Amino acid sequence: MSARVLVVDDDGEMAEMVADFLQGAGHRAESIKGGKAAVAALKKREFDAVVTDLRMDEVDGFDVLAAAHTGDPTRPVIIMTAYGSVDGALEAVRRGAFHYLTKPFKLEEVVVWVERALADRGLRRENEKLRKLVDERLGFRNLVGKSPVMVLLYDLLERVSHTASPVLITGESGTGKELVARALHVGGPRATGPFVAVNCAAISESLLESELFGHTRGAFTGATEAKKGLFVEAEGGTLFLDEIGEIPPGLQAKLLRALETGAVRAVGGGAERKVDARIVAATNRDLARAVRERSFREDLYYRLHVLPIHLPPLRARRDDIPLLIDHFTVRFYEQQPDAPRREFSAEAVRRLIELPWPGNVRELKNTIERLLLLGRGKRIDLRDLSQVIPEPLPESVAALASEIVPLRVLTRRYLEWVLAQTGGNKVRTAQLLGIDASTIYRMLSREEE
Numbered sequence: 001m002s003a004r005v006l007v008v009d010d011d012g013e014m015a016e017m018v019a020d021f022l023q024g025a026g027h028r029a030e031s032i033k034g035g036k037a038a039v040a041a042l043k044k045r046e047f048d049a050v051v052t053d054l055r056m057d058e059v060d061g062f063d064v065l066a067a068a069h070t071g072d073p074t075r076p077v078i079i080m081t082a083y084g085s086v087d088g089a090l091e092a093v094r095r096g097a098f099h100y101l102t103k104p105f106k107l108e109e110v111v112v113w114v115e116r117a118l119a120d121r122g123l124r125r126e127n128e129k130l131r132k133l134v135d136e137r138l139g140f141r142n143l144v145g146k147s148p149v150m151v152l153l154y155d156l157l158e159r160v161s162h163t164a165s166p167v168l169i170t171g172e173s174g175t176g177k178e179l180v181a182r183a184l185h186v187g188g189p190r191a192t193g194p195f196v197a198v199n200c201a202a203i204s205e206s207l208l209e210s211e212l213f214g215h216t217r218g219a220f221t222g223a224t225e226a227k228k229g230l231f232v233e234a235e236g237g238t239l240f241l242d243e244i245g246e247i248p249p250g251l252q253a254k255l256l257r258a259l260e261t262g263a264v265r266a267v268g269g270g271a272e273r274k275v276d277a278r279i280v281a282a283t284n285r286d287l288a289r290a291v292r293e294r295s296f297r298e299d300l301y302y303r304l305h306v307l308p309i310h311l312p313p314l315r316a317r318r319d320d321i322p323l324l325i326d327h328f329t330v331r332f333y334e335q336q337p338d339a340p341r342r343e344f345s346a347e348a349v350r351r352l353i354e355l356p357w358p359g360n361v362r363e364l365k366n367t368i369e370r371l372l373l374l375g376r377g378k379r380i381d382l383r384d385l386s387q388v389i390p391e392p393l394p395e396s397v398a399a400l401a402s403e404i405v406p407l408r409v410l411t412r413r414y415l416e417w418v419l420a421q422t423g424g425n426k427v428r429t430a431q432l433l434g435i436d437a438s439t440i441y442r443m444l445s446r447e448e449e
């Protein structure tokens, strides 16, 4: 392996000699005289490793070390130090230098240590990649649920993950669309390839196009470098197009073309380039309706709709709620091992099963975490729940527009609802409603007819 090595010394000849030797050993070494020029070079160019003298005027080896680690904290730095400043060299190692050599040293030693440092870094990167892979696999196991709809879903995912066609995941917000997209990726033959996610709603149209397809250098103002684009980055893996329903009309045609030809063309021109990326799209919009309303292209819809996966809302699989509560509780304590231990009382679980959960699993997860953080005792009970979860609007208040009741009755019902929100706290309720607490007492003492 040929590495790009920067060699720095106050003594230009020394730097050159070391660099020449590294060249001889097959590396691309560059010598620089003095720390200042070295720091500037590190800002501008890529190096795999740095060999630097420690004591230099103005900008010394510590500064070079810091600069080398600013761009990439794993970049190996090897210190060359004069006999007599070993203390400084040790300090440099303490600050993250890989090794130090005391002058005079054999030039072979530099080569040995540079190569050893790079091999070491390679191993660490490999490890990190493996760890990421394991995490993602855990992500797959993190799909919790044993209800019939989920069992059917697992079966479908298993089959779909082994195909190459586009997938369209639909479902309300928080039902686990992204989780399922990742599960498809790690469950299939592309697991070792990249998983690239892009949120189509978060980026402006012009930017989204160059994000997806890349751009040539100078394609537009500010395009100082050519960019590959996410399709190309997802080569051999999965491209996750989140919130596909928000993709602007102009781009829908270009996306369709990419899906049909399996090739992309960068903004600014150039040849089409074949890409092999599996497309998984997700949306919480009703795309069929968007097609009817002409805000989503029909042809693109059918192209994506080859393998549709619909995720049920949480209220359609309430049986899974106890499992999810356990799951999120365990996860919470894994992440916050010092948080006070609490568990959910049976009534609390029963109540959590009944709630409507418009925000689905995400809302449940957030609620569990809030309860574990803010609960007062070892057992989370209904009182804790009422502090954290707003009671749903009573039908009578929610149906303001459809049911006509005397204002007095409505006021009374609304008051009761706000009281429930505050856990029966009349003073707080009065503050929220902008009335005196005495008014509340008076209203409550009056019988509702």
Ligand SMILES: Nc1ncnc2c1ncn2[C@@H]1O[C@H](COP(=O)(O)OP(=O)(O)OP(=O)(O)O)[C@@H](O)[C@H]1O
Residues within 6 Å of the ligand: 142, 143, 144, 145, 171, 172, 173, 174, 175, 176, 177, 178, 179, 180, 283, 284, 361, 362, 365
């Ligand atoms: N079946 C499930 N088992 C365990 N956790 C889940 C499940 N479904 C969703 N979650 C968790 O709920 C949260 C929301 O899921 P995710 O981000 O995948 O939802 P989404 O459908 O993409 O939502 P949105 O439409 O708002 O982007 C995440 O923390 C996810 O890990």
Ligand SMILES: [Mg+2]
Residues within 6 Å of the ligand: 177, 178, 242
């Ligand atoms: Mg999402």
